[in-house]
Amino acid sequence: MHNHVVWPMAIVIYLFLAGIAGGAFYSGALAEFYSGGKYRRLSKWGTYLALPLILIGVIMLIFDLGRSPYFWHIILKDNFTPLVVWSSTMSVGTWFLTIFGVLSFIILLFWLSEEERTKDWPIINRFKGKDSVRKFLTFINMIVGMLVAAYTGILLASTSVPMWHATPFLGLLFACSATSTGLAALMLCHKAANDPDEEMLHLLGKADMDVIFLELAAFALLLIGLGAFAPELGLKALITGPYGIAFWVGIVICGLIFPLAIEIYVNKFPTLTLGLTTLAAVLVLVGGFLVRYVIIYAGQIAWKA
Amino acid sequence: MAEYAMFIDTSKCTGCRACQVACKNWNGLPAEETDFWGTYENPKTLTGNTWTKVKFNEKVENGNIKLLFAKIQCMHCNDASCMAVCATKAISRRPGGMIVIDQNRCVGCRNCVTACPFGAVNFSEETGTPRKCRLCEDRVAAGLQPACVNACLSGALNFGERSEMLALAKKRQKELLAAGEKAIIYGEKELGGTHVIYLLTDEPEAYGLPKDPEIATSVVPSGWTWALAGLGLIALFPLRRFTEARKKGGEA
Known part of the structure; x- marks a missing residue:
């Protein structure tokens, strides 16, 4: 029904970055808690990833607005009191995003206080040695991060675009994809930090393997749902249409099957690792980007035609 | 204030498009560059600068082409998707039932554009905000009819209290049914009831209207x-x- 794409590339990139930010944060936090503190550094890396990514994402969102200077209207009324519109996923999600950004910033200060190079910085020492506070905030922000990861899909669903609205599975799919891309980002941190603990890398890969299985199930639900409720503008537009190749080759093969195969293989033969796991992580990130890109563009273009 | 509605009797519409011009005129909306695409219908879709247009729907029936004219614009729904998804509360319902976008409050996120089941809310590059039909809130407050209704020569467009418009629609439906024609009322129950009510001479889909529209949320x-x-x-x-x-x- 429209001559142009209403939500363009800036939104695709934002949804992708917010997914990695949320996914890396809560995956890192859970890794810390489940490992009894042994993988504390995954929680740190998650924080170091989350804050810049969410900031870049929010800046892109603000620049994408038709009236950028008034962006604060989304969270504040004209009299500067907070505004929450419960029926609006955009409103609720922006609050999740705001809380996630603020908490990630505070948690980042706790992590920075542990770094060698910050010992001369002002104020930062006040955050030193307060790990129980940091853990408590991390637990809260872990849940907020999950809500950030999920709302991005639900935001698309609360429209009249048939591909997005016809099924309730987009939030589930985006949450799975966010977790997978978050784990992939943590794997690349492992590589970038030259971390000697290969066991940790294996566990990240194993966790991602399970998440990809869930993501495949979410995709199956989505396709079945679209087949039932939006066969033309949903299913056909996604799996054939102008984005069909990007869907099958980009998302399904390169983004899901290929990294899954690598992770299963590495899991069986743990002696062969680093290079292959890095490749799997990069493929997961490319696939995660394409999930957003294809669904956002194919959905809108089919709708307006 | 009474609850208002526009009643569009598509059986009387001749496709003259005077409503389309009157809307542009009253609202000071610029013309659009259009293409000839095999029909006199233009522009192709509603836009941020075109708030109403006559759609020239064609349907082939028993080897003949049936022309189904219908003026389209914002439906002013009771269950308004645009209003539900709006994060800034820029979109509100006026006492008369009109759904209006506060252009000063809006930030231009375009969620309403993606949410409208009728494609009636569209982004304007000039203002950086979505714009649409306001059911001539200003004219109605001054006791006038909406500009499009005022311009209609064929009697296809009617405006008044919603209950009266509904009664008019049902009376006309009876006449058409008695004459052996198809007559379907659209907008009485759809989306909690809309403030634009159609009398259609074919199925809603033949007019490009969603059969069972759902609120976006x-x-x-x-x-x-x-x-x-x-x-x-x-x-x-x-x-x-x-x-x-x-x-x-x-x-x-």
Whole structure:
């Protein structure tokens, strides 16, 4: 029904970055808690990833607005009191995003206080040695991060675009994809930090393997749902249409099957690792980007035609 | 203030498009560059600068082409998707039933554009905001009819209290049915009742109107249920693999 794409590339990139930010944060936090503190550094890396990514994402969102200077209207009324519109996923999600950004910033200060190079910085020492506070905030922000990861899909669903609205599975799919891309980002941190603990890398890969299985199930639900409720503008537009190749080759093969195969293989033969796991992580990130890109563009273009 | 509605009797519409011109005129909307695309219908869609237009729907029936004219614009729904998704509360319902976008409050996120089931809310590059029909709120407050209704020569457009418009629609439906024609009322119950009511001479789909429109937010509760269930699974199974690290000893 429209001559142009209403939500363009800036939104695709934002949804992708917010997914990695949320996914890396809560995956890192859970890794810390489940490992009894042994993988504390995954929680740190998650924080170091989350804050810049969410900031870049929010800046892109603000620049994408038709009236950028008034962006604060989304969270504040004209009299500067907070505004929450419960029926609006955009409103609720922006609050999740705001809380996630603020908490990630505070948690980042706790992590920075542990770094060698910050010992001369002002104020930062006040955050030193307060790990129980940091853990408590991390637990809260872990849940907020999950809500950030999920709302991005639900935001698309609360429209009249048939591909997005016809099924309730987009939030589930985006949450799975966010977790997978978050784990992939943590794997690349492992590589970038030259971390000697290969066991940790294996566990990240194993966790991602399970998440990809869930993501495949979410995709199956989505396709079945679209087949039932939006066969033309949903299913056909996604799996054939102008984005069909990007869907099958980009998302399904390169983004899901290929990294899954690598992770299963590495899991069986743990002696062969680093290079292959890095490749799997990069493929997961490319696939995660394409999930957003294809669904956002194919959905809108089919709708307006 | 009374609850108002526009009644569009498509059986009387001749496709003259005077309504389209009157709307541009009253609202000071610029002309658009258009293409000839095999029909006199233009522009192709509603836009931020075209708030109403006559759609020239064609249907082939028994080897003949049936022309189904219908003026389209914002339906001013009771269950308004645009209003439900708006994060800034820029979109509100006026006492007369009109759905209006506060151009000073809007930030231009375009969620309403994606949410409208009728494609009636569209972004204007000039203002950086979505713009649409206001059911001539200003004229109605001054006791006038909307500009489009005022311009209609054929009697296809009517405006008044919603109950009266509905009564008019039903009376006309009876006449057409008695004459052996198809007559369907659209907008009485759709989306909680709309403030634009159609009398259609064919199925809604033949006019490009959604048969059972849904409010955009209808999928939000089930969407959250699935997403949170998925995240719960992720936290309980895949990520719990990190407990395996404990077996290998303490702080690395």
